């Protein structure tokens with residue numbers, strides 16, 4: 001009789017342990033969602049100068065530095081100075097997308113450039129770094145070609 005009670009309580013604790021283990025879905029929920037969390041930051045602070053060639057007030061606007069941030073493939077392609085190093089999946093410290101945000105205002109490569117917009121907040125920089133460290137996954141988002 002005593003044996004049975006012990007067996008039962010072991011089975012019960014295994015069941016509890018299994019139900020407490022995070023499912024892979026729960027882990028995904030902890031990851032940064034590019035479209036929901038990162039894209040709005042880029043839209044607000046970077047798109048003005050880093051999007052597809054277009055016309056504005058009768059003037060042709062080309063992407064600055066040859067860098068477009070309005071499409072997943074373009075973000076990975078990078079610009080003229082740092083092709084393939086705009087976003088290096090897994091390596092936030094090697095990714096110019098976020099490096100430029102951390103440069104001091106006075107640096108020529110600080111983004112957005114001095115006087116052309118507010119610096120990105122430390123929280124948002126940390127978020128973008130987390131997204132890169134987690135593998136720079138765009139999910140279903142493709143953006144512009």
Ligand code: HEC
Pocket residue numbers: 042045046047048049050064065066067078079080081082083086096097098100101108109111112113116117120
């Ligand atoms: C007002 C216009 C403007 C805004 C806004 C702006 N940039 Fe730039 N960006 C530039 C210019 C101009 C260059 C080229 C600078 C150079 O090569 O000296 C550049 C170049 C870059 C480069 C280097 C590309 C390469 O490989 O040559 C990166 C990375 C970059 N910007 C990221 C950003 C990010 C991220 C944001 C938003 C936080 C941003 N920029 C906002 C004007 C802008």
